Amino acid sequence: MQRKVLIDFKDKSLFDYNVPDDLEVGAIVEVPFGRQKRQGIVTDYKIDTLLEKLKIKDIYGQIDDFALPKVSYDFLRWFCDYNMAPMGQALKMFVPSNVLKKTKLEFETPNFHDVTLSQTQKDAYNALILDNGFKVNVLNGVTGSGKTEVYFKAIDEVLKQGKQVLVMLPEIALTSQFEIRFKQRFEVNPLLWHSEIGLKDKKKIYQGVMKGKVNIIAGARSGLFLPFNDLGLIIIDEEHDHSYKQEDGITYQARDMAITRAYLGDIPIILSTATPSLETIANVRLEKYHEVKMLSRYKNASMPDIKVIDLRENKIVKLEKGDGSSISTELLSELKKNLEQGEQSLLFLNRRGYAPITLCKACGEKVLCPDCSVALVYHKETGCHHCHLCGNKLILSQKCKHCGEEGAMISVGCGVEKLQDAVKELLPEARILTISADNFSRKQAGELFSKILNQEVDIIIGTQILAKGHHFPNLTLVGVIDADLGVNVDLRSSERTYQLLEQVSGRAGRGDKKGRVYLQSYNTNHPVIKSLVNRDIDGFINNELKSREMLHMPPYGRLAGLVISGLNEQKVMELSENIVRVAKKYQKVIEVFGPIPALIFRLKTKYRFRVLMKSKKDIKLQKVISDILKEINIPSSLKIKIDIDPYNFM
Numbered sequence: 001m002q003r004k005v006l007i008d009f010k011d012k013s014l015f016d017y018n019v020p021d022d023l024e025v026g027a028i029v030e031v032p033f034g035r036q037k038r039q040g041i042v043t044d045y046k047i048d049t050l051l052e053k054l055k056i057k058d059i060y061g062q063i064d065d066f067a068l069p070k071v072s073y074d075f076l077r078w079f080c081d082y083n084m085a086p087m088g089q090a091l092k093m094f095v096p097s098n099v100l101k102k103t104k105l106e107f108e109t110p111n112f113h114d115v116t117l118s119q120t121q122k123d124a125y126n127a128l129i130l131d132n133g134f135k136v137n138v139l140n141g142v143t144g145s146g147k148t149e150v151y152f153k154a155i156d157e158v159l160k161q162g163k164q165v166l167v168m169l170p171e172i173a174l175t176s177q178f179e180i181r182f183k184q185r186f187e188v189n190p191l192l193w194h195s196e197i198g199l200k201d202k203k204k205i206y207q208g209v210m211k212g213k214v215n216i217i218a219g220a221r222s223g224l225f226l227p228f229n230d231l232g233l234i235i236i237d238e239e240h241d242h243s244y245k246q247e248d249g250i251t252y253q254a255r256d257m258a259i260t261r262a263y264l265g266d267i268p269i270i271l272s273t274a275t276p277s278l279e280t281i282a283n284v285r286l287e288k289y290h291e292v293k294m295l296s297r298y299k300n301a302s303m304p305d306i307k308v309i310d311l312r313e314n315k316i317v318k319l320e321k322g323d324g325s326s327i328s329t330e331l332l333s334e335l336k337k338n339l340e341q342g343e344q345s346l347l348f349l350n351r352r353g354y355a356p357i358t359l360c361k362a363c364g365e366k367v368l369c370p371d372c373s374v375a376l377v378y379h380k381e382t383g384c385h386h387c388h389l390c391g392n393k394l395i396l397s398q399k400c401k402h403c404g405e406e407g408a409m410i411s412v413g414c415g416v417e418k419l420q421d422a423v424k425e426l427l428p429e430a431r432i433l434t435i436s437a438d439n440f441s442r443k444q445a446g447e448l449f450s451k452i453l454n455q456e457v458d459i460i461i462g463t464q465i466l467a468k469g470h471h472f473p474n475l476t477l478v479g480v481i482d483a484d485l486g487v488n489v490d491l492r493s494s495e496r497t498y499q500l501l502e503q504v505s506g507r508a509g510r511g512d513k514k515g516r517v518y519l520q521s522y523n524t525n526h527p528v529i530k531s532l533v534n535r536d537i538d539g540f541i542n543n544e545l546k547s548r549e550m551l552h553m554p555p556y557g558r559l560a561g562l563v564i565s566g567l568n569e570q571k572v573m574e575l576s577e578n579i580v581r582v583a584k585k586y587q588k589v590i591e592v593f594g595p596i597p598a599l600i601f602r603l604k605t606k607y608r609f610r611v612l613m614k615s616k617k618d619i620k621l622q623k624v625i626s627d628i629l630k631e632i633n634i635p636s637s638l639k640i641k642i643d644i645d646p647y648n649f650m
Contacts, residue, residue, distance in 0.1 A: 002047050002056055005031055006091055007040040013088030015040075016047045018058045026068035028095060030060040041068060041095065063100050066210065071265045072227045078260060084622050084642045085250040093225045093250070098199055099206040105213045110186035112156055117149060120294055124150045127292040130157070130233070130268045136259055138239075138284055139272040141294030143506020144301060144471075147272045150294070151235050152185050154270060159215055163232025167218040168258060170241035170468070172196060176445035177470060178218055178237075193219030193226065196443075221246055221254035224261060234262050238468050239271035239280060240499050242492075245647040253645055274506060275499040278548065281541055282555040297510070304478070304508040304515030306533050311522045317426060325422035326414040331479045331518050332426060338477045339430055339458055343513065345477040346460045347419060348467065348504045350485055352436045353377040354418045355411035358385060358396065362405035367396060373602040378411045379438065380418075390604045416461050419481065423459055435462040467504040473511030478504060483519040483529060490649040491553060495544055498528045505532065552614065554645065558621050561646035562611040563598060566638040569607040575638050576609035582631045583613065586624055590615045599650045606639075610649075 003019040017031055019042055027042045037060065068076070076094050080087045117125065128150075129135045141147040155165050169175055172194045182190040191205055191214055208214035210227040217223050221244060236244070236255050244254040255271070256279075262269035271280060271289070283289040297303065309328050316324040317332050326349075327335075338345045355378045358367040367376050369387035376385035376394065384393040398407045414422075420434045435448060451457050452472050460466065460475070486497050501519065509515020521529050531540035549556045562579065566572045576595035583592045591614040598608040615621045625642060634640060 004043045004045040004047055005029060005040040005059065006043050006087055007031070007033065007038050008088040008091050009033070009038075010088075011086065013086060013091070014043065014045055016056050018056055020059075023062060024067065026070060026073040028063050028066040028068065028100065030063055032057050032060065039063060039095070039100070041073070041091070043073075064102055066100050066207075068094065068227050069210075069229050071231075071261075072225075074264050075225075075261050078264070079252070079257060082260075082622065083250060083252045083644050084625065085252075089250060093222065094227070096202065096206065099203045101203065103200075103203050103207060105204065105208050105211060107191070107208055107214055108188040110159055110188050110216065112160060112186075115149065115153070115185065117153065118146060118298060120296055121146050121150050121153075121298075124292050124294050125153045128154060128268075128270065129290050130154055133266040133268075134263050135268045136262070136283070136289040137268060137270045138276060138280055138289050138291040139270050139294070140276055140291055141272075141274060142297060142303065143274045143503065144297040144510045145274075145294040146298040147274075147294060148181060148237075149185075151237075151270050151272055152182075154233060155216065155235070156186075158232040161232060162215075163230050164209070164212070164214070164228050165216045165233045165235070166223055166226070166228065166231060166258075167216070167235045167237065168223055168244075168254065169218060169220065170238045170243035171465070172220055175218060176449060180446075182218070190216060190218045193217050193223040195220065195222070224254055224258055228265075231261075231265050232267055234258050234267065234269040236269065236271050238503075239273045240275050240277040241468065242496060242647055247648055251641070251643045251646075253647070256645070275502045277499075278495055278541065278544055279555040282545065301510060301512070302514055303535075304505060304517045306505060306517040306519065306535075308483075308524050308529055308533055309518050309520045310524050311520055314520075317422075319422060319425055325426060326419055326481050327422060327426065327479075328520055331520065334477055334516065334518060335423075335427060335430075335459065335479070339427060342455075343477065344452070344455070344458060344460065344472060344475040345479065346462065346466065346472075346475055346504070346507055347423070347479045347481060348462060349414065349416050349419055349481040350463050350500070351413070351415040351482075352379075352388065352438055352463060353386065353415040354380040355415055356413040358409055358411050360400035360403060360405060360408045361410050362400060362408040363403040365400060365402035367409070370394075371602070371605045373600055377415065380421075381438070389600065414481070416463060420461050423461065427459070430458040431456065432459050432461065433457040435460065435466055437463065437465060440465055464500060464504075466507070467500055470507060471510055472507060474513075475507055476509055476511075476513050476515050478508040478515070478517045480504065480517070480519045483521040484523050484526070491548075492647060494528055498531065498540060501528065501532055502537075552616065556617065558615045558617055558619065559646055560613045560621050560625060561643040561649070562613070562625070563608055563641040563643065564595070564611070564638060565603070565606040565608045565641070566635075567606055568637065571635065571638060572607045572609055575632070575634065575640075576611060578632055579611055579628065579640075582628050583611070586628065589619050590621065590624055612646075612649075 001021050004014045005017050023042055025044045080090050128137050139147050158165050212229045239255050246252050284291045309330050314328040317327050319325050335345055357375045369392050372389045378385050385396050398409050400408045416434050416436050505517040508517050564572050564576045594611040595609045598610045
């Protein structure tokens, strides 16, 4: 029988072959491809009838007995259609290279035993809907309420039925503490799936999932594409987290993709969070999602007190060198108090490195990455200026390249390294641990967290890596150095900042002692700050949803972003203008904004322009974009990246 086989090959991906009648859709096969052998999957796409009489090659055969389950194949097709993704490129996500050589499949089996839940946890578990096919459950519990134990109970019940479970975590960094808690609960290590696992383990886990030998996987976004044969439950931990939005390669929102995967498999899904996304809240209010609330902390621990330090009125402590420490006198007093009482403190600043800007004090020219239009960040630890986008590392001369002034280069602003130096000077007796993406990996996480849990650290300084999912019982004080950072950037910035500050505040007072949170701010009347201090979560959410609804923005409308990029600025601009010109023919169904230079105008040597399209919720925006692009000749030297449901407007 002549069938189309999906192969990863440049822009084209579907090729005609003679396939034995007994091979089902999804079978992973080896085929002749020019002088090469390539692997692909058998599809249900029809071949072109005009080609039926031509000589079509036979496949070599199925690779062992490997095949994507029907639900995985259906998900692959839907995923590519929704995200406007090339099928060949997506194939690599569903069938990674080098995972199909047969290997020995032996895995530990989780042990089941009863765990005593609090009454709040019991009530939450009993309220979940897990036995009627597809259902989206929103487990909405305040920080420290014990949501993990509730969904562990759900995992326990599903595993007893012999079904598989997928737990998705927003970042690899969080897997370390998850591993510890999982082993305590189930007496085995969870199998992890993420970018850092080696080929040997990847091969073993992939085949184990496909063969039904693996019953639970925990991991990052990519775990969603594993070939589960009998998946019974999906859990999305920290469902609100923007890390679930994949920005590189094919763009997609992993939380939303997971909901569709659950729908296609007719299974329940749990979205666990202390700060639900606005999309999730809107769906709860429309009664599309089932919400279960946990309003109190485990063992009735109290929520931390939150106070704003107005930096217009409170002085920043000066250092011996005359530079400001970024720490107010009031916050320093609280740090000293905690130190005296033997309790731990966390200083949160979401800026890596030592200083975010380097400029010439003579002419004011900022030092930018030579390949990207962003400021280089000085890192004292390496002695280099880093680009956090492309990875460039440069040692700068003290002579200004712009005006030629000698010794004029100065670093401005404060990152976590500079904050660490300030704390060392102000509190020399304190044991300090600084954690950011620059010194933190999953392998290091266990050692770093052990230091905190064993009380070998007095003051933790960190970025957003420390904002979520961590449980440090002796941590009673959180100081947010710059609560204004990122509040007025784009559509989602207020929501994102609120979630981040609420999460980091939730690290305080999770043990027996009351927690305190201090937010340093120059804009104390900002809705984000006021809602946090007043514990007016509903007020903030209602205002945000109201403004989105008035503007027909998500979740009340649909967005798609197009980023046009290339090495020739003029050609990039011309193609962008051409797209907008054609798009305006469709003004009855979409609004078009742009083209404008992207906020990061140059990235990895390429110039970038953005076009934004907006429509009502009932419009198939992907179809409109596809029709627009069919009318345009796209030079091979330029690239158009389509982002459905964009989160990043850079």
